[in-house]
Amino acid sequence: MLEILQPDGSLAGEAPFSVDETKRLYAAMVSARTYDTKGTALQKQGRLATYASFEGQEAAQVGGVSALRADDWVVATYRDAAAMWMQGYPWANLFLGRTGDERGGSPPEGVNVLPPSITVGAHMIHAVGLAWGENHLGRDRVAMTFFGDGATSEGDFHEAMNFAGVFHTPVVFLCQNNQYAISTPRHRQTASETIAQKADAYGMPGLQVDGNDLFAVGAAAAEAVTRARAGGGPTLIEAVTFRVGPHTTADDPGRYRDESEEVEWRQRDPIDRVRRYLEAAGEWTAEWNAQLEAAASAEIEVAIGQAEALEPLGPGEIFDAMFETKTPQLDRQRGILMGGPDE
Numbered sequence: 001m002l003e004i005l006q007p008d009g010s011l012a013g014e015a016p017f018s019v020d021e022t023k024r025l026y027a028a029m030v031s032a033r034t035y036d037t038k039g040t041a042l043q044k045q046g047r048l049a050t051y052a053s054f055e056g057q058e059a060a061q062v063g064g065v066s067a068l069r070a071d072d073w074v075v076a077t078y079r080d081a082a083a084m085w086m087q088g089y090p091w092a093n094l095f096l097g098r099t100g101d102e103r104g105g106s107p108p109e110g111v112n113v114l115p116p117s118i119t120v121g122a123h124m125i126h127a128v129g130l131a132w133g134e135n136h137l138g139r140d141r142v143a144m145t146f147f148g149d150g151a152t153s154e155g156d157f158h159e160a161m162n163f164a165g166v167f168h169t170p171v172v173f174l175c176q177n178n179q180y181a182i183s184t185p186r187h188r189q190t191a192s193e194t195i196a197q198k199a200d201a202y203g204m205p206g207l208q209v210d211g212n213d214l215f216a217v218g219a220a221a222a223e224a225v226t227r228a229r230a231g232g233g234p235t236l237i238e239a240v241t242f243r244v245g246p247h248t249t250a251d252d253p254g255r256y257r258d259e260s261e262e263v264e265w266r267q268r269d270p271i272d273r274v275r276r277y278l279e280a281a282g283e284w285t286a287e288w289n290a291q292l293e294a295a296a297s298a299e300i301e302v303a304i305g306q307a308e309a310l311e312p313l314g315p316g317e318i319f320d321a322m323f324e325t326k327t328p329q330l331d332r333q334r335g336i337l338m339g340g341p342d343e
């Protein structure tokens, strides 16, 4: 397992980022956690439907996307708001999506991020297709897809990995092994010793990294993206991390895991680790941190305001989101919902 930045903030290898870049990524992780904390609070106030916290997974997401160019693709899940936001998906859209409003799924023109996949695993195929398409168009864009340990048990994972391996599509598979798929622990998910080793079967490199280590994830992602862009094909990265919160706001982890696990993983918090590193280099102060938190909080409050200021959609409009031209079946369903006859 690749480890560079230790929990105490010391280095066990070469830092892949300059101090300035490290500070930029630290600030991004602070923003991500601010969003995450507010997401859970808003759900408890009844302002979001359900919310899936990614607390503890900030380094895996921010570190992964740090390797991408602005025109690369991110194809991710309900738990990957930090990755999506890093690639340009607005906070307001992310909030809106969590209220059940389909407009949250339409990012601004030019943002190459698909809406979050709720269907476990299905989106990995889309990432491979996008990467293949870019290749056919003669462009050197890369697609990075985020998914959990549970998603590797889906047939879609096999299909996506197999196709990517055979056709050398420029795609990076970034598995956040956060140890649980709702209540199913990692050891019940697969008999493989690691998730990374599954790459062997598909003819691509696989690498296991400490997912709470911004530097390890960043270095592994940069290598994989560089290879993909140069025509070297796909890579599977297993970022070993932990979901310290519940699966979603509808879950009670106390029913299937011991609290000591959470306590232990909190000692390896990805943000604290970078803070200790920067502090030792004389580049972190409590004042700077407070400024970052205040700026993130203000920006995210504006986004919540934008999302909540929209006129709610009417019931018939839920049918408009999927296709540019509605199918006859959707037209019929819409008619029934709006009080027409069920013919």
Ligand SMILES: Cc1ncc(C[n+]2csc(CCOP(=O)(O)OP(=O)(O)O)c2C)c(N)n1
Binding pocket: 079, 118, 119, 120, 121, 147, 148, 149, 150, 151, 152, 178, 180, 181, 182, 243, 247
């Ligand atoms: C195809 C499909 N099956 C089942 C579900 C219900 N479900 C939602 S999240 C989840 C667990 C996914 O675990 P994992 O892939 O490890 O990601 P994590 O939630 O831990 O980030 C399940 C079973 C679903 N959304 N889609």
